[in-house]
Amino acid sequence: MTTSYKVKFWGIRANTRSEGTGKKPRIVSHTVRWTVGNRERSSTFKTKGLAESFLSSLRQAAKNGEAFDLESGLPSSMGKAKDARTWYAFAVTYVHAWWPHAAAKTREGMTDALANVTPVLMRDLPGRPDEEVIRRALREFSFLPEDRRPEPSPEIVRAVRWLEAASLPLSALEEAKHTRAALEALALLLDGKAAATSTYRRKRAVFHHVLEYAVELEELSANPLHKVKLRKIKSNGEIDRRSVVNPAQARELLTAVTYVGRSRGLMLAAMFACMYFGGLRPAEAAGLRKKDCQLPATGWGLLTLEKTMPQSNKRFTDSGEAHDDRGLKHRHTKETREVPIPPELVTILCEHIDKHGVGEDGRLFRTRTGGLISGSAYAKVWKEARTYAFTPDQVALPLATRPYDLRHAAVSLWLNAGVHAPEAAERAGHGVDVMLKVYAKCIDGQRDVANQRILDALAA
Template structure:
């Protein structure tokens, strides 16, 4: 291989696409440019972070005195790495590249998906550890940034060495059987039963993105997932109508919550009320502050939502706590959403503040120590409330099976009350198209209206 030490680097070029008259061009990619022996080279990346990381690697190689290959434009170490890159190495690289740009729940879903796929994409190498050991090592060590990794035990190091030796080279994924094996793995749960369609779709998206990352880096010529005809029943995302409670059932549940524990239930009651009367997501309720609440003495009030506090494993959060503070779902970091609330919820929130006060940062719902309620505790209180409020048959049914179902009941109520879809979507924080697709089966009166119109047509 002919090599050269004559290397020159240029700045990163930002590539944009026009958005129309008067609109700011949209950034679509970033191109790293350099020359080797006066031959121009370039590599394009979707994010500026990836481009900067790649350019940094090139410059580091040049500073270390490495010779560059004029054909590929890469230093010798990177040429070798490209030829020997394994799936395990790619997956680790992908996680580390995207970690800073992802929310805690996204990190958790990403690493969980890769922990299903990685053990499958291995060869027949002796000394294979137990599958549970492999999964635990991936989640707790390999798929965590180096500065967050715990000191590795001898068992962890043994698993890592086996993965490095057994992981298939990326070139093996050109054979559809390996890609199919990975898709089969994510279509099943750990107990071997079929995974939900939405779970499969989420994990497949991660697999697809990692393979696209390999294509972007030039380590695969094309995404091999497109060659495999593997289909799973699509999930519409529609709400199960059987889970939606009536206003009377919802109020009964909210009362029952106050009987779940000496203090836990009463301190959570207003939080559940926000999910039902304002249609808040649990993470939105957890982030609600007194400053966000307009609570007049009479009449309707308003909640101005601006933050959420989703719960995740502390391994994935930036704060090291179970709840990171984030912006509203599917909106910009500083975006807000106004939700008018009925007098009944205004009274509930005023009473809650008078009785329990607020946290140091103004949050309404927190434990005695000031932290957000753990999801396991919320689920436990909700389970008890259902047992107090429902008959045995209702307890065994999907009716309000999760606290989130209170939000579904709220949105269904608004639609059935005749509130226009755009207004409901604005209050719920949905797009109109998503709203109508998700809640299609929860809108009453459609059959009767359709029958009436058909009858009129038949008798005309």
């Protein structure tokens, strides 16, 4: 950049337009003129006030000894402001940069968090679209790679244009009021109610990473989140022990599943059994194939988990389908996890294969047409099964309200049975520290054991 300190300012010139013979010309704009080196520069504004403000900024920069760029005619401070990106433009860039490196669920969470933040980082310009239209424009168009964007409707086009024009500059987040407004938006649901602490923390983590990326690219001097505190009750992530079923209740539920529909429940019973007896995640059970199963005639079997089939919106997946074919959670792409399974589950899986066979790709669990079973489908079956297995009072409790609670029951059972934490963590695909924190309230009988050990030590 070539600069000069030789700057000269001219007066503001009013630009007029003739209104016809005998009428006084109307002032339509005002032009600020100045020279940098030997180059004349100018900038035109609609009002005199804007022109005077701009000229005042130029004079102040010259008075402070700033160098002026010969190409743009602006002092260095104003040049940086002019080149700075808006929050909207930076958020779009961020999503596109991280999209290839993220799983479908991560992409969905990323766009959801940014769609919460972006509407509050706007100037009050006329023509603001409805909030629902703004959210659709962000989630279904702006925050998608260009090759995934659908043909936008006129309504979405208008919303995107408004967002581009109204967005605050990224640098505005260095003012605490804007950063706080963004955090408060993350703390609320779409209906205005307070979001769960875990939801807020997950979305805040996305926002924090975006701002860290801006610092890395030197578009922000520091992460402004470090200056703003929005207190939310910390979530310890512990499982509610009221949701954990005992073995008798689990077996009643698995039997009740078979009563749902003509064939839906029968097709899904073994899948739910894998979640309880093997501690599998729903997406891991959905991806289970016959070749992953060692099912001996007697004794314990073994599942070697290799794939998971997480469900997300089609616009976020690499395959363009509702389910992505991915490696195991928190593991390298081709890393596997071995899960010993008790004879009871071995029998259930053998009976399932004998009765229903397997899909063309070897998957055990599928729809009648061979497709993947959606989360909403098996959740609906589970909801109905609870009404068959439990009394009305139990149905009203948080007892096994989600299929995922079967996995929680499995890990709780292992820990209460005295399985060493590292072994239980390996089977569940958890880190030991996370597992003990999450299932702390579900481990029964440890106090009595500890008390007896202390008494024995004191007696010695």
